Amino acid sequence: MDREYEIVVGLEVHVELKTATKIFCSCSTAFGAEPNTQVCPVCSGFPGALPVLNRQAVEYAIRTGLALNCEIAEVCKFDRKNYFYPDLPNAYQISQYDQPICKNGYLDINVDGKHSRIGIIRAHLEEDAGKLVHQGSITTTTYSLVNLNRCGVPLLEIVSQPDMRSGAEARAYLEKLRSICLFAGVSDCKMEEGSLRCDANVSVRPKGSSKLGTRVEIKNLNSFRSLERAIEYEARRQIEALEDGEELVQETRTWDEEKQVTRSMRSKEEAHDYRYFPDPDLPPLRIDREWVERVRASMPEMPDQAQQRLINTYGLSDYDANWLTSTPQTLEFFDETVKHYPDAKAVSNWMMGDFSRLLNQNNMEIADSKVTPQYLAEMLRLIEKGTISGKMAKTIFEEMFFTGKSPEEIIKEKGMQQISDQETLQKIIDEVVAGNPKVVEDYKNGKEKAFGFLVGQVMKATRGQANPALVNEILKERLMRE
Amino acid sequence: MAISVKQVEQVAYLARLELTEQEKQIFTQQLTAILEYADKLNELDTEQVEPLHHILPIYNVMREDVVQPGPPREETLSNAPLVEDGQFKVPRII
Structure with missing residues (x-):
């Protein structure tokens, strides 16, 4: 202007x-x-x-x-x-x-x-x-x-x-x-x-x-x-x-x-x-x-008060707090989820990210979606425990959003359990390393990108189910022995 | 307080009334007479008097928020000159 x-x-x-x-x-x-x-x-x-x-x-x-x-x-x-x-x-x-x-x-x-x-x-x-x-x-x-x-x-x-x-x-x-x-x-x-x-x-x-x-x-x-x-x-x-x-x-x-x-x-x-x-x-x-005065006494928490509460209690940003208080349903969902999973920032990120995207894409309101605060909290706990990766969580969340099934149920149905078993991963990594001698050579000559390629191969072999943090750790250790 | 023919025309327009020249003259005289009569009130000192909004000394007539069915639609529409799809049909207004 x-x-x-x-x-x-x-x-x-x-x-x-x-x-x-x-x-x-x-x-x-x-x-x-x-x-x-x-x-x-x-x-x-x-x-x-x-x-x-x-x-x-x-x-x-x-x-x-x-x-x-x-x-x-x-x-x-x-x-x-x-x-x-x-x-x-x-x-x-x-x-x-x-x-x-x-x-x-x-x-x-x-x-x-x-x-x-x-x-x-x-x-x-x-x-x-x-x-x-x-x-x-x-x-x-x-x-x-x-x-x-x-x-x-x-x-x-x-x-x-x-x-x-x-x-x-x-x-x-x-x-x-x-x-x-x-x-x-x-x-x-x-x-x-x-x-x-x-x-x-x-x-x-x-x-x-x-x-x-x-x-x-x-x-x-x-x-x-x-x-x-x-x-x-x-x-x-x-x-x-x-x-x-x-x-x-x-x-x-x-x-x-x-x-x-x-x-x-x-x-x-x-x-x-x-x-x-x-x-x-x-x-x-x-x-x-x-x-x-009777009406005043019956007033519920208003958006400004709620925003202040979110900022003071959870250290959320102005922007997040503002977004979470846009409707009473949004705030209620957040408050309820945090009761079951206290990492407020993670809850807020999921609500403002995948949840909000799905709502917008489908022209829905929170009440129209089937996912419950309890299930979102459960899913976040599974990510924290390493049972599922962040990427799997996206798929699981979408499924919960439309069907209202629990994360456990979806994981079982889709066989999505994250592979965090040392031995299993070790075996797969051994195969990948053995199958890509040239890339391993590149890595040893200082090519950082080569490492990413090998991780990708492991993920591919496990259809994305390998625990990425663990793969990184094991692969690094394995390559040092090459 | 005298009012002009122009003011009479404006008031007639707002009420969607068509007046002949003769009627405009008559109403200008009559409305002037009425306003002059009302002007007599200005002779009183009303400095300390609150304006009156309603002629009865009653306040707060309210009902509870409970739905009551209205008459059937045919009855609502029965005086309409033209009806289409259960609605009043009116000339285009833009």
């Missing part, structure tokens, strides 16, 4: 709260039901139907607010945000305008060793809109179909300060926000199902300036990667425009995943006038301090 400019990013994140019912009616919020089967007069906007607030949605909002170090409002209310759109049957969205339930919080991120505190302006409760499906492509569509199942699902909109200075920081913020919400147990945070959605406000300014530049809002960011890339692209576009003497316009742009560019959707000149006013159907909320 151009050294003379600074990128300024703020994020607006919508988190779907994992209540069983919608925010203002008792319809189910289950994902993936048949269209319009989780709909009632309240959420489909029938005249005269009255909304009644879901207590659990308020509690989740308080929980999230506390997890994000926010002040929880003593009094707050709901307002109507008025606009026409086919996915909004009331022609207004119930939201919170000037009295959000949470405000003035922060979360901490760490990008390549640089720690930053990102401010959170506010978090407010609101209802989701329905889903609009265009028939055909977006340019040739002639009509759309409306499914109101999602209409009225509770959302918490979390608005950050413009405190991020790169796409990587914005990504770190969103990842941290996700893990906080997962640990707090308030949302599934599945970007692919839309339970975590993010818009980015991006501007650039000359380095050292404290004035904000013209801001562009980017929508349609469907993954952490697209968030990071869209910001980097957009900042470059803005800097190039400024360098060319162009004036930037405040507008909304959409991220085109296929072409990896942002494109203009609408300019802010036709900005909405939402005519917010207090919703007369909903009495205000007075949030008892006792309620807040």
Whole structure:
């Protein structure tokens, strides 16, 4: 990025709260039901139907607010945000305008060793809109179909300060926000199902300036990667425009995943006038301090605390600790494995290496894999004892990952036992040495590579089952006698 | 406080109402009269008065998070002018 400019990013994140019912009616919020089967007069906007607030949605909002170090409002209310759109049957969205339930919080991120505190302006409760499906492509569509199942699902909109200075920081913020919400147990945070959605406000300014530049809002960011890339692209576009003497316009742009560019959707000149006013159907909320303290007392360990614990207890690096606390399931698996096999670094390496690779390749989460912490610990102990080599362990792990069998069972089935028997190895090594006189000669003349070749021959003869450390030892000794 | 024809046009646009020139004149006069009447409140000193958000002195009306089945889909869709695949069919909106 151009050294003379600074990128300024703020994020607006919508988190779907994992209540069983919608925010203002008792319809189910289950994902993936048949269209319009989780709909009632309240959420489909029938005249005269009255909304009644879901207590659990308020509690989740308080929980999230506390997890994000926010002040929880003593009094707050709901307002109507008025606009026409086919996915909004009331022609207004119930939201919170000037009295959000949470405000003035922060979360901490760490990008390549640089720690930053990102401010959170506010978090407010609101209802989701329905889903609009265009028939055909977006340019040739002639009509759309409306499914109101999602209409009225509770959302918490979390608005950050413009405190991020790169796409990587914005990504770190969103990842941290996700893990906080997962640990707090308030949302599934599945970007692919839309339970975590993010818009980015991006501007650039000359380095050292404290004035904000013209801001562009980017929508349609469907993954952490697209968030990071869209910001980097957009900042470059803005800097190039400024360098060319162009004036930037405040507008909304959409991220085109296929072409990896942002494109203009609408300019802010036709900005909405939402005519917010207090919703007369909903009495205000007075949030008892006792309620807040009860929620605070029930908070589990949060990612930052867990990270600190991993660093202090096991001496893990920031990076490892951060990775292991990305989801509660990851941390639980780690903690459970370490109980059975106390070498935390080895456990963390396996989790971040083969385990994570297999999860990514198969688009799975920890809960989907069959391997248990006990079996991972058992496998690590077998490596330590020299029963299996690191290479065999990779095969065994993959088998455990898919079948849930124990390492012992897999070793038996595949005949994978490592050969650590002195006599057996001695015999094989004798044969290899006898069969490769020229290579042995090379070795004696100082060719280091020749040694590796001989080790390779032994491994080949044992189909990879020889204990490598032992082979090295015996072979060296044997060659000295040549 | 007087409001202009332009403001009336803007409000009408936001409400998706089409007004004739004559209606615009009528509503400009009427809305001005209403706002002037409301202006009387400004004669009072409200410095120490909290804004009223709700006309009833009630707070915290909440329900438990328990699912109740809604009406069958046919009923939900029964007033829709056009339906396809169990969904409301609407004109393209981009």
